[in-house]
Amino acid sequence: MCFGSFATLGPAMAPGKTGKSTGPLEDPSVTLFREYLRIDTVHPKPDYEAAIQFLERIGTDLGLTGKTVDLSPGYVVLILTWPGTNPHLRSILLNSHTDVVPVFEEHWTYPPFEAVKDSQGNIYARGAQDMKCVSIQYLEAIRRLKTEGKSFARTIHLTFVPDEEVGGHKGMEVFVQRPEFRALNVGFALDEGLASPSDTFSVFYGEKSPWWIKVKCMGSPGHGSRFISNTAAEKMHKVINSFLAFRESERQRLKSDSSLTLGDVTSLNLTMLEGGVSFNVVPSEMAVGFDVRIPPTMDLKAFEEQVAAWCRDAGDGVTYEFFQKCMDQNVTSTEESDPWWKAFSGACSVRKLQLKLEIFPAATDSRYIRAVGHPAIGFSPMNRTPVLLHDHNEFLNEQVFLRGIDIYARLLPALASVPPLPTEG
Structure with missing residues (x-):
C-alpha cells in the first residue's frame, strides 16, 4: 500500500x-x-x-x-x-x-x-x-x-x-x-x-481476516473406463459448488447494495487444485485450496461451522485444514470522541479532504x-x-x-x- x-x-x-x-x-x-x-x-x-x-x-x-x-x-x-x-x-x-x-x-x-x-x-x-x-x-x-x-x-x-x-x-x-x-x-x-480513483481518500480502520483453507477429498480409486462410485472427484465437485455458491451470494450482495465496499463482504476464490496421477486412473485423493477474506462483522466461529458443514455434506472422507487462519477482528475507533481519530480527521478537514471509511479488503x-x-x-x-x-x-x-x-x-x-x-x- x-x-x-x-x-x-x-x-x-x-x-x-x-x-x-x-x-x-x-x-x-x-x-x-x-x-x-x-x-x-x-x-x-x-x-x-x-x-x-x-x-x-x-x-x-x-x-x-x-x-x-x-x-x-x-x-x-x-x-x-x-x-x-x-x-x-x-x-x-x-x-x-x-x-x-x-x-x-x-x-x-x-x-x-x-x-x-x-x-x-x-x-x-x-x-x-x-x-x-x-x-x-x-x-x-x-x-x-x-x-x-x-x-x-x-x-x-x-x-x-x-x-x-x-x-x-x-x-x-x-x-x-x-x-x-x-x-x-x-x-x-x-x-x-489504497489509491482512490475518485475525489475521496480511502481510510482503513480495520481489515479482513485472511483464511487459507485446503479441503482434501478421499474416495474410491479405479480404472478410468468405469463408473466408480464414491469418488474423490464427486466429493470435490460438491465442495466446490458449496464454496462457490457462497462466493456468488456475497458477490451479489456487494453488487446490489451501493453502500457496501469490498471490505464489507467475504471474498472467496478457488486458488489451487491438486489430484490425479494418470488420465486412465480414477484418483483416490484430490484437494482444493480456497483464499477467503472475512470482514470483522462476520462471526468467525459460525463461518467455520459452515465450512465444516459443506465438507460433511460432500460425503465421508472429506476433511479441511488451515494454512492461514487469522482470528483477529480488532478495529480502530473512528468515533469523534476518540482523541486519535479526532486529530486525524480534524487535520484532514482543514485540508478539505473527503474521507471514505472502509475495511481493508486484503491484509x-x-x-x-x-x-x-x-x-x-x-x-x-x-x-x-x-x-x-x-x-x-x-x-x-x-x-x-x-x-x-x-x-x-x-x-x-x-x-x-x-x-x-x-x-x-
Whole structure:
C-alpha cells in the first residue's frame, strides 16, 4: 500500500525506457522517490540491505536517530526516531514495508525498476503505490517540519519492515512481539492504504481476516473406463459448488447494495487444485485450496461451522485444514470522541479532504499492530489515481505524490500534539 531542501537537485527523467536525464530539474522529493523505486526489493530475493542503507542515509541527513533490529538472518527492521519534547507520552508510529511483489515485465510499458517518468509526470515502477511512495512521503514531511523548526510533544518513530508482501510472518508479526517494538511505546500508528480513483481518500480502520483453507477429498480409486462410485472427484465437485455458491451470494450482495465496499463482504476464490496421477486412473485423493477474506462483522466461529458443514455434506472422507487462519477482528475507533481519530480527521478537514471509511479488503501489517492493542489507520494519500497495487504498469503521478507530502505535513503535527491522555497521567 510517500520536504525540505536537498543540497543537490536530481534531474528529471525524460519519457522513454532509458531512464536517462534530458529534462529540467525536478523536485528533490520526487528524485528521492525515484531513487528508492530503483532499488530492487522484489520477491523472492528482495535486496533489503540496499533499501536499509538508502533509508539510513536519509535518516542521517534528517538528523533522526536510527537503529536496526535483526529479526532473523536477512530480515531487518529499520527504526528512525524523531524524539518528542515529552518522551513519557505514547508515540506516533509511521510504518511502511520495503518489499514489493513480483512483476511480469512483458506486460509493462517501461522497465518496472527504472522509475521512468512520462510527459504527464506519471512515475512507473513496482512499488510506486505499494508502498515506497508513503515511505518517502513520511520522511519528506518530517524534513519540511524540521526545516520549519517545529517540534512536538510526542515522539515520532518510523519503521521500515520486511516481508509484508508474503504475509509479514518474518517481519511485523515477529517484530510486534519483540522488546524493541514495546520500547517504542506506541500510541497510534499509520500504515498503508489504497489509491482512490475518485475525489475521496480511502481510510482503513480495520481489515479482513485472511483464511487459507485446503479441503482434501478421499474416495474410491479405479480404472478410468468405469463408473466408480464414491469418488474423490464427486466429493470435490460438491465442495466446490458449496464454496462457490457462497462466493456468488456475497458477490451479489456487494453488487446490489451501493453502500457496501469490498471490505464489507467475504471474498472467496478457488486458488489451487491438486489430484490425479494418470488420465486412465480414477484418483483416490484430490484437494482444493480456497483464499477467503472475512470482514470483522462476520462471526468467525459460525463461518467455520459452515465450512465444516459443506465438507460433511460432500460425503465421508472429506476433511479441511488451515494454512492461514487469522482470528483477529480488532478495529480502530473512528468515533469523534476518540482523541486519535479526532486529530486525524480534524487535520484532514482543514485540508478539505473527503474521507471514505472502509475495511481493508486484503491484509496489511496493520493487523499485527492492532492485534497487540494499538490503534492503526491505513492511509495512502492517493486520490484521483487508479488502483494499481500489484498490477502491471503501476504508477503514481508526481503531483499526487507531492500533495501527499503536504498532507502528512499537516497530519503529523496534529497526531504528535494530541494532549496527554488519562492513561498517560
